[in-house]
Amino acid sequence: MAKHMVDNAVAGSAPHAIIMLDVDGTLVDYENHLPDSAVTAIRKARGNGHKVFICTGRSKAEVYPPLWEIGLDGIIGGNGSYVECDGQVVLHRTLSxxxxxxxxxxxxxxxxxxxxxxxxxxxxxxxxxxxxxxxxxxxxxxxxxxxxxxxxxxxxxxxxxxxxxxxxxxxxxxxxxxxxxxxxxxxxxxxxxxxxxxxxxxxxxxxxxxxxxVNGITKRYAIHRLLEYLGVDRAQTIAFGDAAIDISMLEYCAVGVAMGNASDDVKNIADFITDEVGNDGLAHAFRRLSLI
Structure with missing residues (x-):
């Protein structure tokens, strides 16, 4: 996506963006440290009317209280096998x-x-x-x-x-x-x-x-199902990630942001690259995207 398209997507989605955050390597670092700047940015963004979801390989059992205490609108877990919005289960696919x-x-x-x-x-x-x-x-x-x-x-x-x-x-x-x-x-x-x-x-x-x-379950598929549930267009979506598993969602969402610590394959398809997790990467990107 060209830079001018990034700007247009952000401008169009500013009133109520749907933000998808990978967890490990994006929201928290690889030692599970959660930057205060990320917490503050998410809370300000939600206060501005945006919705924030974690979109992670973790299942719900591995989303510990400090993450929920940030204030989230829901979760896509298990790399897409589970979708929850405002406490309501939107999708849950399990192995038999x-x-x-x-x-x-x-x-x-x-x-x-x-x-x-x-x-x-x-x-x-x-x-x-x-x-x-x-x-x-x-x-x-x-x-x-x-x-x-x-x-x-x-x-x-x-x-x-x-x-x-x-x-x-x-x-x-x-x-x-x-x-x-x-x-x-x-x-x-x-x-x-x-x-x-x-x-x-x-x-x-x-x-x-x-x-x-489960066959066919990806972060991309889960985001599609969540957007159907919310009744919103993917032009309003912004995704953040760092690993190969995040590529499908960064490509699907209107704006895809790679963390500074992301692998090269993620950086190559992202619309822009922010700083590393520990260097306030989420907060810097939220400001650049006019979410806060």
């Missing part, structure tokens, strides 16, 4: 019990640790606490830290994760799993060709985690 059972058995058979993402909680595989430790520390290091932080623990990163629970469930939005190699993701796509697949924690062959969810 049989689909969940097949994926869990396949991951067990391949020796991959994983966790089930449900609105009722995050449910870890038997060896996840130990098996995911290297990937969790590498994820932290890959996002701007010089070396792996050996003080990081799986339970510290996932404070409410549930261990030892039933893993055959019918309420699962998606399943994330540790990649021993990128080929694990390719194998999952080939075996479960009727499900939605993604990777995260890195780019290309350096990805650290894979995920498996």
């Amino acid at each position: 019990l049989e689909q969940c059972r097949c994926v869990v058995d396949w991951l067990h058979g391949r020796g991959l640790e994983f966790y089930l993402e449900s609105n009722d909680g995050l449910f870890a595989s038997e060896g996840f606490e130990h098996g995911a430790l290297k990937a969790v520390r590498a994820y932290n290091a890959a996002k701007g830290h010089e070396e792996e932080n050996t003080a990081i623990t799986v339970r510290g990163v996932f404070p409410d994760m549930i261990f030892g629970a039933e893993l055959y469930r019918s309420d699962v939005n998606k399943i994330s799993y540790v990649l021993n190699a990128y080929e694990d993701s390719l194998a999952a796509k080939a075996y479960f060709n009727d499900l939605q697949h993604g990777t995260w924690g890195g780019k290309g062959a350096t990805a650290l985690f894979g995920d498996i969810g």
Whole structure:
């Protein structure tokens, strides 16, 4: 989108923009720090009549109180599997019990640790606490830290994760799993060709985690369904993101903003690039877009 189109889109949407915020790497940094400037900007924007939604890979169980306390109009969670607006459920798509059972058995058979993402909680595989430790520390290091932080623990990163629970469930939005190699993701796509697949924690062959969810569910699709519910046009939408999973929503929305810490593939398709999360990137972009 050319710069003049960005200006026109913002001018047209200023009375009541629909703002979509990715969470990790966009609203909070990779150590889960929430900048005060972002909180203030969101509250001012909502005070000006704009609606603000988080649009995240996290399921609702992983959206902790500090995020809700900002003041939000709703959530798109599970990379699009769950949509809630003003407390009303707009969309909720889950894997069937049989689909969940097949994926869990396949991951067990391949020796991959994983966790089930449900609105009722995050449910870890038997060896996840130990098996995911290297990937969790590498994820932290890959996002701007010089070396792996050996003080990081799986339970510290996932404070409410549930261990030892039933893993055959019918309420699962998606399943994330540790990649021993990128080929694990390719194998999952080939075996479960009727499900939605993604990777995260890195780019290309350096990805650290894979995920498996309901076929056809993306952030883009969920935003489309939310706009139908609200009865508004996507010309009013502004999206913020930092990772490859955000590309579909940045391309779909009228204005797509990449964080300064975003990967190059995101920056290349964005309408403009703001500062990093920790350098008040959201607040700066909100001012540039005349939201505050």
